[in-house]
Amino acid sequence: MRSNVSEYEFIAPGSLDAVLALLSAEPGAWTPMAGGTELMVALGAGRLEQRKLVSLWGIGELRGITASADWLTIGAGATYTDIRENAAIAKEFPLLARSASWTGAIANQNRGTLGGNIVNASPAADSPPVLLVYEAEIELVSAQGARRMNYSEFHLGYKRTVLRPQELVMAVHLPRGHRLPVEYLRKVGTRNAMAISKVALAGVGAMQSGKVQTVRIAAASLRETPARLSMTEAVLVGHALTSDRIQAARKALLQEVKPIDDVRSTAKYRAHVAANLLEEFLNQMAASES
Amino acid sequence: MSAAKIQLSEIRFKVNGVERSATVPPMKRLLDVLREDLALTGVKEGCGEGECGSCSVLLDGVLVNSCLVPALQASGCEVLTVEGLATNGALAHIQRTFLELGGTQCGICTPGMMLAAESLLRKNPHPDLDAIREGLAGNLCRCTGYMRIIDAVKHAIEEPILTADLAPEETVHK
Amino acid sequence: MRDATPTRIVGTPALRKEGFGKVTGGARYIDDIVLLGMWHGATVRSSIARGAIKDIRFGAGINWDEFVIVTAKDIPGANCIPLIVDNDQPVLADARVNHPEEPVVLLAHPDKARLHEAVEAVEIDYDPLPAVFTIEESERQQTIVWGEDNVIKRFLVEKGDVDSAWQHAAHIVSGEYRTGAQEQLYIENNGVIAEWSDADGLIIRGSMQCPYYVHKALLRVFDLPAEKVRVIQAETGGAFGGKEDYPSLIAAHAGLLALKAGRPVKIIYDREEDLAATTKRHPSRTRYRTAVDKDGHLLAMDIQVDLDGGAYATVSPTVLSRATIHSAGPYLCENIRVRSHAWATNVPPHGAFRGFGSPQTIFGIERHMDQIAKAVGISPEEVRRRNFLAQGNATATGQLIRDPIDLRGMMDRALKVSDYHAKRARFARENATSSAIKHGMGIASFMHGAGFTGSGERYLNSLVGLEADASGHLTVLVSSTEFGQGTNTMLSQVVAEALGLSCEDVSIAQPDTNRVPNSGPTVASRTTMIVGRLVHDAALALAGILREKNLLSEEFSADEFRAACAAYTAQFGALRSEARYQPPKDIFWDDAKYQGDAYPAFAWAVYVAEVAVDTRTYAAEVVNFYTVQEVGRVMNPVLAAGQIEGGVAQGVGYALYEKVVWKDGRMSNNQMTNYIIPTAADVPNIEVYFEEMPCEHGPYGAKGLGELPHDGPAPAILNAIQDAAGISFTSIPLLPEDIFLRMAEAPEPECLEIVGSAKGPQ
Incomplete structure (x- = not known):
C-alpha cells in the first residue's frame, strides 16, 4: 500500500442528481469512482493523483439494463457480471457477454463496470471493440442535460475522451434488430484468465452472393484508442473473399494499426496476430454462405 | 505533506453475521479495515492490485477483492470472511474438503480461494471442470498447481469424506 | 533401512x-502479528546498478524527527550477511552500491501510511560506475564488478577422456540452451518483526525457511553471543527457496531499526518491492558438445554451464554445484567434462528456487537429447533408453549407483499412461493436414539428488x-x-x-x-x-x-x-x-576434484508433456502433463502428489509464462499483473504416478521429492513443441512472441545446428 488514505476525500452522495450537482459545482475537482477496479489499483500503487473522489457505486439509475423497441440500453454502472448474466445481451449481443466474461476474473467482473471500462479509455480494454462493431451509441449526462453520440466518436486519443469534467457516462445504447450472421471475437492475452489483452479483434459481417455485403471490424491494443479498422473494412466491402482479397485486407490492417512494444508484448507480434485473427474472421465469413 | 486530514467515516456493516462498525478514512481499503480495525487477519494481502485474490471476501454475497473496495462502499453491507465460514465451530464442507483433499499447502491463498469456491457453488452448485477453473481463476496459488483445489471444490457438494469431528489442532505448535 | x-x-x-x-x-502469518508499541519499517534502495554513494539527503516536506533513520554507520557488528562467501553482501550499502534496489537507508515510523512518502523523499547522489548485466558482459571481463575476474565460483568435473572421444563419433551434436530468471512468487511477501531488549537481546519473528541462517547472520551483524539472538519462524506463506537467504537481510534491517527505535519494528514488503528487490532463479546458458555413435550412444559430453549470479555470491556457489552435477542428466557416458562458472553481474543477487540449478541444466541436457535423437535418426524415447544409467553405473562425478533404478520401466509407464505412441502418431497425421492447432508430445527424463551436495550434510551435522x-x-x-x-x-x-x-x-x-x-x-x-x-x-x-x-x-x-x-x-x-546426523559409511566425496558420491540418493523421473500450439496466436499450451517418478517410499500420497502437481505448475510457468523483464539490471515488470504465473484456467491436467523403491537412507525408505517436479516440465514442454511445430526452441521462457519470431518467418531449417557429422564409427 503506497498511498496514505488519510489524504483522500471520498463521498457517496447516493443519487445521480447529487453526483451531477457536485460535478457541476466544482468541475474537475471530483473524480467519479464506480467499482474501483482501476482507481483502487492506482491508490495501492501510490499513483492516484486525484484526492477527491465521489462514489457512483450503488446508484440505481446507472445500473439498469433495459430494452426498448429499437435499443438495448446498458447503464454505465452495470458490472461485467450484470452483462454476462443478462439474457437479452446473451441473445442479441453475444460478443459483449463474451468480452465481459474475459475481463479479469469473477471478483473483478463483480465490481468493474461498463462505464468505468469506457471512461478509463485504455486501448487494451475488452468491451470497446465489441461496442464499436455493434455500432453502439453513448449517452453522457451532466446537471445541464444529456447528449448522445456514436461511441466511435468518444475516444480522442490515448486516454483522452470527449467526456467533460462535469459529465458522467450515463449509458450505452445498442441498436436492436441489426444482428449480422457472422460474429467474431478473439482476445489474445497473457494467459487464459486474468489477462490483459495483447491484441483483441471483434468483427461482424454478412455476405451476399459471394461478396462481402457488410463488415465491421474493431480492435484493442492496436492503436492509441480502441478503434474501428475502416481501411480494412473498405478493402473488403463488395468483394469476394478470395485469398488475394484476404491478403489485401491483411495488408490494409497492417497499414492502419499502430501497435507498440511494451511490457506485455511487441508491436510486430500484435500486428501480425491481428492480421491472423482478421484472416480467421474472414474465413468464417467466407464459410458463412456455403 | 499529509497536513490536511480528511473527515473519517463511520462504517457500519454486518461482518460474519455480527453488526460491526469502524471509524476510518473513507478510502481505507476494506482489506485493511477487516485486518486492522476488526482483527480479521484471515483476509490476506498478496498483491494489492486485485490480481491474486488472496483478499477475497463476499460483499453482500458477491465475491470481491477487498483490496479494491474502499471502506465507504462497504457501508451497510454484509461481509463474509474466512472466519465466518465455519458455523458453531463446525467446519463448512468447503473447509473440510480443502483440508482433507490437499487443497491447502502454505495456506496463504486458502481463505480467498475458499471464498471464491463458496461464491461459485452458491451460483452453480454442480460446476463442471471448466466452470471450476473459471471460478477460481482470479485466485492465484503457487503451491498446489490447483489440481487438489479443483478436487476439493468438486467434492464440496458431497458429504465430507471423514466422519470424525475435526477439532482445532491446538497441538501443532506447543 | x-x-x-x-x-x-x-x-x-x-x-x-x-x-x-x-x-x-x-x-498467524507474520503480517497478522501485532506487538504492543510496534513501529513499521521501510527500506530506501539504490536507483542505479553500480556506483559510489556521494551523499544521502533527507528531503524537505517531511518531519524527519518523527522517523528513526538507520544507515550503515548504525550497524554494531559486521556489515555483511555471512553465508557461503563472507564479507560480500552488505546489510546496507555504505560507500557503493552494486545492484539496483540495494538497501541503503532504513526508516521507521509509528504510522505505516507515512513511510512511502518518506522513502521517496530520501535522495541519494551517486557517481555511477560501469555495470554488467548479462553472462556475456561479465565473462568478457572488461568491467570487473566482483573479485578479480567476475567469477563467483567455478567447477571442473572430469570423467574419462573427453578429448580423445571425438574421432570415434558418428555424430557430433552441439547446442546452446538458455533459461531466464524466475520469481518464486510465494503469495505471502517477505516480512519480519524485530524486538530488542537489553536483557534478552534480539528477537526475530518472520516468514522464513531457515531460522538458523538468520540466527547466524544476526550474530555477526549485531556482534552478539548466540543466546542473545532468538529467531522464530511464523507461519510462512510459501517460499520455494525464495525465503532461504533473503530473510537474514530483512531480519537484520528490522533488528537495526528496533535497536535504534527501542521498540518492535515490523517490515513487510509489498509485492512491487518483493519482486524488484529479492532473489530469483539464476538465468543460465548451457552449452553441450556431444559425441555419439551411430546408434545414439553417448561417447563424450563436453558441457559448459554458466549462471548469472547477480551482484553478490549468496548461494550461487551451491546452486552452481547442483547445476554442474545434474548437467549430464540420468545418462551413462564414460567421458564427461563439465566446466561451470557463476558470473557476477549488477543485478540483485539470484538465489535459491526449487531445483537450485538443476532445472537450468536439465533443460539443457533434455533439449539436447532430442537433438541427438534427430541427428542419429532415432526417437526421443529410444535415445534416452539407450543411454539410461543403470544400477552399477557411475555418474559424471563417478558416483556408483548402488540402489536399484528402473528408468526404462518408468519410461514404459510414462509412455503408457500418456498414450504417447498413439497420440504422437495421430498428431503427426493431423498436423500434416494443416489444422490451425498443432499438437505434440515431449519427454524429459531426469533425476534430482536429495540432500546437501557432497560433504554438505557432514558440515551441517x-x-x-x-x-x-x-x-x-x-x-x-x-x-x-x-x-x-x-x-x-x-x-x-x-x-x-x-x-x-x-x-x-x-x-x-x-x-x-x-x-x-x-x-x-x-x-x-x-x-x-x-x-x-x-x-x-x-x-x-x-x-x-x-x-x-x-x-x-x-x-x-x-x-x-x-x-x-x-x-x-x-x-x-x-x-x-x-x-x-551420522554420515553413511559408504559415501565419499572429494571436494577438490569434485568427484565421488554427490548425493546419498537420487529421485528419478520420466515426464511427458502434451502441447497444443496455435499457429494463429503462436501460443503454446500444455494440454496434459504426465509424471512418473521414483522417490523411494511415499510418506503421504496426498501431500506428495500435491508437491508434484505444484512443481509441475511452476515448471509450466517457467517454460511458457514467467518472464522477468530487465531494464538496466532492474526488474521492470514487478507487479503480479505483469509477471504472469499460471491461473487455475492455465494449468494442464496433471497426472501423478509414483514408483516406490524404498531407499536405505530415508525413514521407511523415503527420499526427497520437493524439487524434482520443477526439473522436468520445461524441457518436456519444449520437446513437445518441437514435435508439434517442427521448430527447436532453445530458450525459456518461450512466449508467443518468441514462437512468432520463428514460426511467422519463412519455414526454416532445424534450429539446433548439428555441427558436424564425422564419417562413421571406427
Whole structure:
C-alpha cells in the first residue's frame, strides 16, 4: 500500500442528481469512482493523483439494463457480471457477454463496470471493440442535460475522451434488430484468465452472393484508442473473399494499426496476430454462405 | 505533506453475521479495515492490485477483492470472511474438503480461494471442470498447481469424506 | 533401512498437521502479528546498478524527527550477511552500491501510511560506475564488478577422456540452451518483526525457511553471543527457496531499526518491492558438445554451464554445484567434462528456487537429447533408453549407483499412461493436414539428488530432539520449517509410526532457536530423507530410554507407551531424546576434484508433456502433463502428489509464462499483473504416478521429492513443441512472441545446428 488514505476525500452522495450537482459545482475537482477496479489499483500503487473522489457505486439509475423497441440500453454502472448474466445481451449481443466474461476474473467482473471500462479509455480494454462493431451509441449526462453520440466518436486519443469534467457516462445504447450472421471475437492475452489483452479483434459481417455485403471490424491494443479498422473494412466491402482479397485486407490492417512494444508484448507480434485473427474472421465469413 | 486530514467515516456493516462498525478514512481499503480495525487477519494481502485474490471476501454475497473496495462502499453491507465460514465451530464442507483433499499447502491463498469456491457453488452448485477453473481463476496459488483445489471444490457438494469431528489442532505448535 | 514392511501411518493421507488453522483463517502469518508499541519499517534502495554513494539527503516536506533513520554507520557488528562467501553482501550499502534496489537507508515510523512518502523523499547522489548485466558482459571481463575476474565460483568435473572421444563419433551434436530468471512468487511477501531488549537481546519473528541462517547472520551483524539472538519462524506463506537467504537481510534491517527505535519494528514488503528487490532463479546458458555413435550412444559430453549470479555470491556457489552435477542428466557416458562458472553481474543477487540449478541444466541436457535423437535418426524415447544409467553405473562425478533404478520401466509407464505412441502418431497425421492447432508430445527424463551436495550434510551435522510429556504426548524439536510442503505432517507420521501412536499424539514445536536444535536448513529436498530419518532415530532413542529404565518392553501398545512416559517423568523428570546426523559409511566425496558420491540418493523421473500450439496466436499450451517418478517410499500420497502437481505448475510457468523483464539490471515488470504465473484456467491436467523403491537412507525408505517436479516440465514442454511445430526452441521462457519470431518467418531449417557429422564409427 503506497498511498496514505488519510489524504483522500471520498463521498457517496447516493443519487445521480447529487453526483451531477457536485460535478457541476466544482468541475474537475471530483473524480467519479464506480467499482474501483482501476482507481483502487492506482491508490495501492501510490499513483492516484486525484484526492477527491465521489462514489457512483450503488446508484440505481446507472445500473439498469433495459430494452426498448429499437435499443438495448446498458447503464454505465452495470458490472461485467450484470452483462454476462443478462439474457437479452446473451441473445442479441453475444460478443459483449463474451468480452465481459474475459475481463479479469469473477471478483473483478463483480465490481468493474461498463462505464468505468469506457471512461478509463485504455486501448487494451475488452468491451470497446465489441461496442464499436455493434455500432453502439453513448449517452453522457451532466446537471445541464444529456447528449448522445456514436461511441466511435468518444475516444480522442490515448486516454483522452470527449467526456467533460462535469459529465458522467450515463449509458450505452445498442441498436436492436441489426444482428449480422457472422460474429467474431478473439482476445489474445497473457494467459487464459486474468489477462490483459495483447491484441483483441471483434468483427461482424454478412455476405451476399459471394461478396462481402457488410463488415465491421474493431480492435484493442492496436492503436492509441480502441478503434474501428475502416481501411480494412473498405478493402473488403463488395468483394469476394478470395485469398488475394484476404491478403489485401491483411495488408490494409497492417497499414492502419499502430501497435507498440511494451511490457506485455511487441508491436510486430500484435500486428501480425491481428492480421491472423482478421484472416480467421474472414474465413468464417467466407464459410458463412456455403 | 499529509497536513490536511480528511473527515473519517463511520462504517457500519454486518461482518460474519455480527453488526460491526469502524471509524476510518473513507478510502481505507476494506482489506485493511477487516485486518486492522476488526482483527480479521484471515483476509490476506498478496498483491494489492486485485490480481491474486488472496483478499477475497463476499460483499453482500458477491465475491470481491477487498483490496479494491474502499471502506465507504462497504457501508451497510454484509461481509463474509474466512472466519465466518465455519458455523458453531463446525467446519463448512468447503473447509473440510480443502483440508482433507490437499487443497491447502502454505495456506496463504486458502481463505480467498475458499471464498471464491463458496461464491461459485452458491451460483452453480454442480460446476463442471471448466466452470471450476473459471471460478477460481482470479485466485492465484503457487503451491498446489490447483489440481487438489479443483478436487476439493468438486467434492464440496458431497458429504465430507471423514466422519470424525475435526477439532482445532491446538497441538501443532506447543 | 531399506524397509518395505507394512506401515500403519506412513503411506497414508494423514491430514495436514497445521491445516485447521489454514482453512479457518486462524493461522498467524507474520503480517497478522501485532506487538504492543510496534513501529513499521521501510527500506530506501539504490536507483542505479553500480556506483559510489556521494551523499544521502533527507528531503524537505517531511518531519524527519518523527522517523528513526538507520544507515550503515548504525550497524554494531559486521556489515555483511555471512553465508557461503563472507564479507560480500552488505546489510546496507555504505560507500557503493552494486545492484539496483540495494538497501541503503532504513526508516521507521509509528504510522505505516507515512513511510512511502518518506522513502521517496530520501535522495541519494551517486557517481555511477560501469555495470554488467548479462553472462556475456561479465565473462568478457572488461568491467570487473566482483573479485578479480567476475567469477563467483567455478567447477571442473572430469570423467574419462573427453578429448580423445571425438574421432570415434558418428555424430557430433552441439547446442546452446538458455533459461531466464524466475520469481518464486510465494503469495505471502517477505516480512519480519524485530524486538530488542537489553536483557534478552534480539528477537526475530518472520516468514522464513531457515531460522538458523538468520540466527547466524544476526550474530555477526549485531556482534552478539548466540543466546542473545532468538529467531522464530511464523507461519510462512510459501517460499520455494525464495525465503532461504533473503530473510537474514530483512531480519537484520528490522533488528537495526528496533535497536535504534527501542521498540518492535515490523517490515513487510509489498509485492512491487518483493519482486524488484529479492532473489530469483539464476538465468543460465548451457552449452553441450556431444559425441555419439551411430546408434545414439553417448561417447563424450563436453558441457559448459554458466549462471548469472547477480551482484553478490549468496548461494550461487551451491546452486552452481547442483547445476554442474545434474548437467549430464540420468545418462551413462564414460567421458564427461563439465566446466561451470557463476558470473557476477549488477543485478540483485539470484538465489535459491526449487531445483537450485538443476532445472537450468536439465533443460539443457533434455533439449539436447532430442537433438541427438534427430541427428542419429532415432526417437526421443529410444535415445534416452539407450543411454539410461543403470544400477552399477557411475555418474559424471563417478558416483556408483548402488540402489536399484528402473528408468526404462518408468519410461514404459510414462509412455503408457500418456498414450504417447498413439497420440504422437495421430498428431503427426493431423498436423500434416494443416489444422490451425498443432499438437505434440515431449519427454524429459531426469533425476534430482536429495540432500546437501557432497560433504554438505557432514558440515551441517544436523541435530533433532524429541520430547515426551507425562501423558505420552510427543513434541518434535527441529528447525525444519513448514511452508506448505508438509514437513509438520510428515514428521508427525514418522514419529507416530515409529512409536505405535497416532499423528494426534505428536506435535511439532514452533521453530524457535531458543527451543529447537539446528536440524539444518529447510532446503535441498533434504527434510524427509535426512531430518525425517533423524526424527525416526530420535523416536527409537526415546523408546530406548524408557526401556533402559525397564518401563517399556520390546513390543508395546500406545497405552503402555503413555504409562511408561508417565512413570519416567514422575521419577526422572523431563523425557527427551536426540539424534545427530551420522554420515553413511559408504559415501565419499572429494571436494577438490569434485568427484565421488554427490548425493546419498537420487529421485528419478520420466515426464511427458502434451502441447497444443496455435499457429494463429503462436501460443503454446500444455494440454496434459504426465509424471512418473521414483522417490523411494511415499510418506503421504496426498501431500506428495500435491508437491508434484505444484512443481509441475511452476515448471509450466517457467517454460511458457514467467518472464522477468530487465531494464538496466532492474526488474521492470514487478507487479503480479505483469509477471504472469499460471491461473487455475492455465494449468494442464496433471497426472501423478509414483514408483516406490524404498531407499536405505530415508525413514521407511523415503527420499526427497520437493524439487524434482520443477526439473522436468520445461524441457518436456519444449520437446513437445518441437514435435508439434517442427521448430527447436532453445530458450525459456518461450512466449508467443518468441514462437512468432520463428514460426511467422519463412519455414526454416532445424534450429539446433548439428555441427558436424564425422564419417562413421571406427
